[in-house]
Amino acid sequence: AQSVTQPDIHITVSEGASLELRCNYSYGATPYLFWYVQSPGQGLQLLLKYFSGDTLVQGIKGFEAEFKRSQSSFNLRKPSVHWSDAAEYFCAVVSSSNTGKLIFGQGTTLQVKP
Amino acid sequence: GAGVSQSPRYKVAKRGQDVALRCDPISGHVSLFWYQQALGQGPEFLTYFQNEAQLDKSGLPSDRFFAERPEGSVSTLKIQRTQQEDSAVYLCASSRRSGHEYFGPGTRLTVT
Numbered sequence: 001a002q003s004v005t006q007p008d009i010h011i012t013v014s015e016g017a018s019l020e021l022r023c024n025y026s027y028g029a030t031p032y033l034f035w036y037v038q039s040p041g042q043g044l045q046l047l048l049k050y051f052s053g054d055t056l057v058q059g060i061k062g063f064e065a066e067f068k069r070s071q072s073s074f075n076l077r078k079p080s081v082h083w084s085d086a087a088e089y090f091c092a093v094v095s096s097s098n099t100g101k102l103i104f105g106q107g108t109t110l111q112v113k114p
Numbered sequence: 115g116a117g118v119s120q121s122p123r124y125k126v127a128k129r130g131q132d133v134a135l136r137c138d139p140i141s142g143h144v145s146l147f148w149y150q151q152a153l154g155q156g157p158e159f160l161t162y163f164q165n166e167a168q169l170d171k172s173g174l175p176s177d178r179f180f181a182e183r184p185e186g187s188v189s190t191l192k193i194q195r196t197q198q199e200d201s202a203v204y205l206c207a208s209s210r211r212s213g214h215e216y217f218g219p220g221t222r223l224t225v226t
Contacts, residue, residue, distance in 0.1 A: 104156030
């Protein structure tokens with residue numbers, strides 16, 4: 001069965017520092033992978049997605065992610081974190097390419113220290 | 115343009131009451147999804163519509179949960195005889211094609 005694991009439940013970084021959020025997936029075929037961000041009381045906003053092609057994907061707000069098939073990973077990175085990046089981050093995989101049904105990880109809470 | 119909207123944004127129900135949660139998808143979006151997000155967890159799939167047809171309801175946790183989309187646009191998620199474990203944020207998403215889902219702000223349901 002498909003699954004997504006985000007090993008870090010909570011991460012704290014200083015403003016201006018670099019960030020990497022980990023995501024591992026289990027999926028039999030070529031996965032469609034996503035990163036979403038959720039601010040308190042808000043819905044999910046898509047940061048970036050990978051379907052095929054270049055394994056380094058650029059997203060909004062300066063985020064990028066790299067698909068590594070050999071490691072079954074899709075880690076999210078940002079070179080310099082801003083205080084406004086504090087939020088919950090979810091990695092997801094499409095479990096059915098016909099429908100777009102998503103399986104989400106349990107999320108990583110990012111706290112940014114001034 | 116307008117995004118996915120959900121109403122109400124917050125709902126408090128007493129245990130045993132029935133509730134109805136509404137989702138207005140983006141106009142023209144064929145696909146519509148409902149997800150349940152418990153506190154501190156990632157969203158979990160409940161059900162999927164393609165137009166008015168409910169093609170996948172494998173995630174509905176019990177027969178107290180019922181969803182409909184009669185005209186292929188607005189959808190309603192109904193929960194009968196609410197229980198405390200139903201407390202969660204209910205997210206709706208719509209898309210024109212797979213992999214391009216847009217999420218609404220969610221309805222936070224609290225069952226007391």
